[in-house]
Amino acid sequence: MQGRRNFLKLSAGAAIGSLAATLPGTVQAKSCGEINWDESADVIVVGSGFAGLSAAVNAKRQGLGSVLVLEKMQVIGGNSAINGGWLAIPKNPIQLAQGVNDDSPEELVKDQIISGRGMQNEPALRQIANRSLDAYDLCIDTGVKFRDGFNIQVGGHNKARAIRTQHGTGGDITTKLYEAGVKEGVDHRLQHYIEDFIMDGQQIIGVKVRKNYRFPDLKTGTTIFIKANKAVVLANGGFARNMALREAVDPSLDPTLDCTNAMGATGEVTLTAMAYGALPVHMNLIQTGHWGSPDEGGFGWSNALLSIGWHQGVAISVLNGKRFMDERADRKTCSEAIMKNRNADGSPAYPVVFFNYNNYAKDDRVVRALRDEMAWKVDSLDEIAAKFDIPAAELKRSIKEYNKHVGERKDPLFNRKMDTAEELTGPFVVSRIWPKVHYCMGGLKTDLGARVIDGRSMAPIKNLYAIGEVTGGIHGEARLSSTSCLECLVMGIIVSETIKADLEGAV
Template identity: 30%
Template sequence: MTRRRILPIVFISVLIAISAVLYHKITLSIPFPIFSRVTMMTAPNPPPVIVVGAGLAGLSAAFAALQSGAASVRLLERNAKPGGNSIKASSGINGAPTRFQNAAKYGTDRSFWDDTVRSAGSALHTSTVAEPARKHRETLISALTNRSAAAIDFLVDDLGIDLSVVSQLGGHSLPRTHRGAGKTPPGAAIVTTLLAKIKELGGDRFQLMTDCEVTRLLVTDDHGPRVTGVEYRKLKALSSDSGTQQLHGPVVFTTGGFAGDAHGLLATYRPDLGGLPSTNDPRPGTHALLAEVGARLVDMDRVQIHPTGFVDPATTRARLKFLAAEMLRGEGAVLLHKGKRFVDELGTREKVSAAIMALPEAEAEESAGPAGEGDGKDKDGEEEAVRQWDVRLLLDPGACEAAQAHVGFYLWKGLLRKVKVRELDEVTKATLREYSSVVKGEKPDEFGRTAFGQWRLAAEDLDGEGDVEVCVGRVTPIVHFTMGGAVFNERAQILRSDLGEEEKPIEGLWGAGEITGGLHGDNRLGGSSLLECVVFGRIAGEQAARLRG
């Protein structure tokens, strides 16, 4: 190559090198804050996933969103503490088939879907329900039951929660309701562990905001409704924080049902239940917030009455009552009216409640007693009469031992008491002799009960001095759960279309737990409430985390 050709090449190379050095110096000389602002303008931080409601559904959604790569999660809770009604759950969580079930005795559990469909009742009757609506419900049930084993694995393997004890609740064809072997009830064990794991996983990407009430959902309507965030107010705000504030991002709505909204939604949809006590704290339902952005509501008149809420002898008129966990009957307990059994205690909640409510109500003077927390007031502030029944829940030593953690708490609260069998009246003794012979297989049960838990009281234990102790408490039906709520699909999207119609999801909005409707139909199986929170909460969190922009 000639010298004439080489010189231009060398000259250009030198210019490139000098330019690179100068560019490098200029770049380094730019102050960091300016560089940061440039970066933020070109690549803005993605919005947080907003979860409304800190029960198990909300916590499951928050954890799943963080796992799925959400930049951050903001969990808004109206109450001063997280947990909602989930933290009170005492019977367990359903799952099938799982490694904790006794497959050697019962075979592989393939009947969860069938039991759930059967429990749903008229909502799935082919003769009265249009096929598209029925298919929609069946799809939701399939998502719940098919993902149930994975939900148990997630709680046990990923979170380290003990769910090794399995019992059979009402409406189930075999044992599939899981709880731990320790003293902590399953709801509290799951909620507290999951919250700790969320804080560990999320770090400063997670913020729990308690005493925050969402007042409306923020919406744009450019191409159909799209939820873009929430407006909320602080219930215990300083003067400088008064008024409403806004938070922008995709929203997962998990605020629960309306079983405690005695003078609002409950009075609107089920006025016939007026005066019944409840397991739910008195608070208004939040369904109107979803309806305002186009969500359709379904099954709002379908309200579950739990057959056994304890009547505390110290405060018999209290409307807010402790649940007598269904697992007590699952482990063998019986229900007695004037010393006699009157129902298969492991029928669905709907059937057992109906059997109790067919009995005469307790007289007004029987319900009198000192006032207590949760005494009912009507909308004008006047005291309401409390409707309740006089039914006894009785556990033998085997059932007491199997449910030891629960029984110990109920004894401490004065809701159960220990009684020697010699102190029982003769009608009750005769009933227990009969029942014991049924448990031993000597005769079929006249009410159709086929599973007896851990009952081991024998007829001979009731004879003579009768020093064997049983546990007895008074129970009554209570408003417990609302099956109605916002129409949603198996992807946990809230819909502005009715069941069976062409799906019209509301973009940016998901839901899980008791706020949703269409899954349970006429009746919810015990143990499926915690399950739906985990299954659909996780789905909602994953979906919300994937939304960008």
């Protein structure tokens, strides 16, 4: 059998029905002779976000040989490049300088257990949290800059432990990881689409790739075969842009919801792995970001703006002028509360969030939001009521009550933590909110070393690894803000160590 390679030519499109226009059209199993490899690499990494770029750099640093990163889109970074640049790091230097000395990796895990609602993988969360400073060190070592003195408490966290990149985007991290990879000899390829895996029994030995692919047209480019001498690492992200798959795994998810993800987040590689026996878990757990704005498309600025709004401001229903939630709760809790705001015909009644303008007039989060007209400067509560058709008397009553709770530093209505809340006096920055599909908690089951598990044997598929959003079962029902970047960076470190250990164990 050494000279024979049996493999399945997968049609992910056939697996998910209506995506056939963007994916291969048929499923057929066939036997072929020995593969005529066009090239080879010791480690092949699929995807160029936080996870893939971290894995690539760390694979080089572990001495694993040649490393090839394959990215199907025309730019490096995927979703990671357009995210908000948040990173939860217990005991980070900025936190300690602020005098927050009672945080720890275990405190972060406690918060994640609550948000996971019993579905989380505690050992995995603990492993990631315990190595969070390694992720921070990786960023600093590769030249990532974080905002001076900026470390705040974000939704669902019990401590201020979230730092943010200098420009408020994940691109600050992906750019530096890419540059470090180039310097250290990583080969990055754009427009390389994974058509199939090449298997020798239950061991992956390479990939079939469409080179010079132009998303989403699979008729573009040419097919090549790349041999993986040591490992294939899947870091291809989630599938939130795959509408057919979303509907298949979670029919209850509102199909009209916008999505924060890059257009390439369609999950074909995940489906390919599943066709070879990789065990999927929690595929129906798809998270919405409660900070979305209906006044901008995609990820946008609302995430950044509402890092002020949730802490220093208030969320109000336009239907009755009242508060309706703990503004600092986790994403799932807030998203569910927001989406209950519906008009009589079932259409969204977009709630508003507002905070005082004067204290933040020069803050880039406010400047950008006002510039792009996804938020407005409004002088009074009467003007807010008129602009957004809110009952004025009830709005004024609600804000009077809210200001009283701010003074008392206690919220008897929703038990919100009020330590950062400010008395609302105006003028105000006002924005509308509505959740957007954001993150797939489901994906491929892996062990703690990032080895992909075969659902038929419950043993690892040899030489196949997965990290980041392509994996499932780690966060449970809800992922906390600022923990995805942490997971991806840490698992990029861990998977490189696992590959090295597996190779040494095989000798």
